Amino acid sequence: MTVTRSEIERHNTRQSCWVAIHGAVYDVTVSDFLDSHPGGAQVILRCAGKDATEEFDSVHSPDLLTGALPETALRGIINAAELAPSEGMDSVSEARPAPTPDGPPPLSTLINLQDFEEIAQRYLPINAWAYYSSGADDEISKRNNARAYRKISLRPRILRKIPPVDTSTSILGHSTTLPVYISPVGIAKLAHPDGECALAAAAGKEGLVQVLANGSSIPIERVMQSCVSLNQPVFQQLYVNRNITKSVEVVRRAQKAGAQAIWITVDSPVVGKREMDERLNLSVMAGDGNSQGQGVAKTMASSISPFIDWDILSWLRQLTDLPVVIKGIQCVEDAVLAYQHGVQGIVLSNHGGRSQDTAQSPLLALLEIRKFAPFLIDGRMQIFIDGGIRRGTDVLKAIALGATAVGLGRPFLFSMAAGYGEDGVHRMLQMLRQEIESNMVFLGATTLRELEPEMVNASRLERELVGSVKL
Incomplete structure (x- = not known):
């Protein structure tokens, strides 16, 4: 069944939260999925009514959905180009210190573990x-x-x-x-x-x-x-x-x-x-009254x-x-x-x-x-x-x-x-x-x-x- 953009966007609350991942639309309020999600419910809710593909792919394997959500969660399909991407972590993931114009240096020029750490700081998402x-x-x-x-x-x-x-x-x-x-x-x-x-x-x-x-x-x-x-x-x-x-x-x-x-x-x-992690999350979630400044680490380990x-x-x-x-x-x-x-x-x-x-x-x-x-x-x-x-x-x-x-x-x-x-x-x-x-x-x-x-x-x-x- 094809789902329209306007229909997905209406389901943007904790009580009714739909997200699109690789064109498939899921109702994540079925069962107790929101509350049992290892990263916390807020990670999903900020993508409510939007395309969550990029954020999902940044931390998950595509086949994870098969075992994580019941078949009844699938609401239909949509052309991802029609749907607005999620805001927040996606925009932050793309924000990083400016890399060199020619890209990362050749591996042959790196000579110790500290070199790798310095490159990672420049190129990893924040x-x-x-x-x-x-x-x-x-x-x-x-x-x-x-x-x-x-x-x-x-x-x-x-x-x-x-x-x-x-x-x-x-x-x-x-x-x-x-x-x-x-x-x-x-x-x-x-x-x-x-x-x-x-x-x-x-x-x-x-x-x-x-x-x-x-x-x-x-x-x-x-x-x-x-x-x-x-x-x-x-x-x-x-x-x-x-x-x-x-x-x-x-x-x-x-x-x-x-x-x-x-x-x-x-x-x-x-x-x-971990204050660096939490401070970043606060900047991402600014204006969200439900945010408590939990970073990736705290949400991942909440269980x-x-x-x-x-x-x-x-x-x-x-x-x-x-x-x-x-x-x-x-x-x-x-x-x-x-x-x-x-x-x-x-x-x-x-x-x-x-x-x-x-x-x-x-x-x-x-x-x-x-x-x-x-x-x-x-x-x-x-x-x-x-x-x-x-x-x-x-x-x-x-x-x-x-x-x-x-x-x-x-x-x-x-x-x-x-x-x-x-x-x-x-x-x-x-x-x-x-x-x-x-x-x-x-x-x-x-x-x-x-x-x-x-x-x-x-x-x-x-x-x-x-x-x-x-x-």
């Missing part, structure tokens, strides 16, 4: 940059995550007759060519239309592990199709939803699709106050349950026999509790400085473990770490102090920006791999197993350690 780069409050934790690595010096060994170095390791039993994995990063389509699929393809070709975000902009089934082999390791991140049945669906769907571990994220029971404790691990084990990793450990006491609850791994993380500002850096948490619970670094439980890692030397410092591997999030998103996509990811990893290999030679280590605590001087950072703990 709302994407705000969502990706923002930290909580004054962004002290975000900055301190990186500064912690600068407080550790290397202690190279010489005359060791180093053959070609071996950077391979094993993450939860899966071989990887670097002690680096792709951290779960939400809404990757904001960086590039191929989003998480580009990351999966690059991870497969580079021999890395990818952890797929709970808020992935592309369904896991399509991401798995982008893998280069059937046994390519993809892990599924899990936020426990207020509606627990939705978390059950995430786990079962991931296992059916071929995910090989569950990374339950617990460091954001509520969303940090996360703060009402969970360690018993959630028992619930998860009844649901799946996949390995379980807890992401978001921030002190030695919780690292020990995680070990006692039998998880296969932990991620030392303060959510990239995006949750509680002034929370200590993950690298400090690693030093706490070394000092107060060194038995955790004996291989019984793998220890991962993320936040602030931008150099090959950062990676080696973490490994020397006992980490199994490190996670990078923002750098992978930035590497896809400006249209680089999968090629940008390869270039970024090429640079990181070269830094890791050359600095292993400087240290006198031929394999990651030969990296030892004695190869680093952590005394400056150790001054910030807590005096005592109760285990």
Whole structure:
């Protein structure tokens, strides 16, 4: 059935909200779709009675509509050219600092991860940059995550007759060519239309592990199709939803699709106050009496349950026999509790400085473990770490102090920006791999197993350690 423009435009309220996506017209007030939408109802309501195609495509895969809305929601079709586009986020998405006239520079001219970040800031839509780069409050934790690595010096060994170095390791039993994995990063389509699929393809070709975000902009089934082999390791991140049945669906769907571990994220029971993100949203929604300044992050995470404790691990084990990793450990006491609850791994993380500002850096948490619970670094439980890692030397410092591997999030998103996509990811990893290999030679280590605590001087950072703990 053909729907007219005037008919769609009449349905522009919460009580009756129609939107057009790729020429199909949907009534999103059917069922409880508006209230259950992960991004919040306001994200949809600002497109009420209009064409929402561009905004939908910026964060979603086209096939998402099939499972998200019942057949009864379809009201008909319309020629998209006849319908006014939605205002607000679309206009902001197009607003960005002026790029150079000749477009982004060739990938061959970028030589470190900071170069990618600078290009991303120039070329990403403003709302994407705000969502990706923002930290909580004054962004002290975000900055301190990186500064912690600068407080550790290397202690190279010489005359060791180093053959070609071996950077391979094993993450939860899966071989990887670097002690680096792709951290779960939400809404990757904001960086590039191929989003998480580009990351999966690059991870497969580079021999890395990818952890797929709970808020992935592309369904896991399509991401798995982008893998280069059937046994390519993809892990599924899990936020426990207020509606627990939705978390059950995430786990079962991931296992059916071929995910090989569950990374339950617990460091954001509520969303940090990411002011850059929220300030942008206020400017977009100016004049809207219903707006409360919620940015992308807060609306995306509005369904996360703060009402969970360690018993959630028992619930998860009844649901799946996949390995379980807890992401978001921030002190030695919780690292020990995680070990006692039998998880296969932990991620030392303060959510990239995006949750509680002034929370200590993950690298400090690693030093706490070394000092107060060194038995955790004996291989019984793998220890991962993320936040602030931008150099090959950062990676080696973490490994020397006992980490199994490190996670990078923002750098992978930035590497896809400006249209680089999968090629940008390869270039970024090429640079990181070269830094890791050359600095292993400087240290006198031929394999990651030969990296030892004695190869680093952590005394400056150790001054910030807590005096005592109760285990």
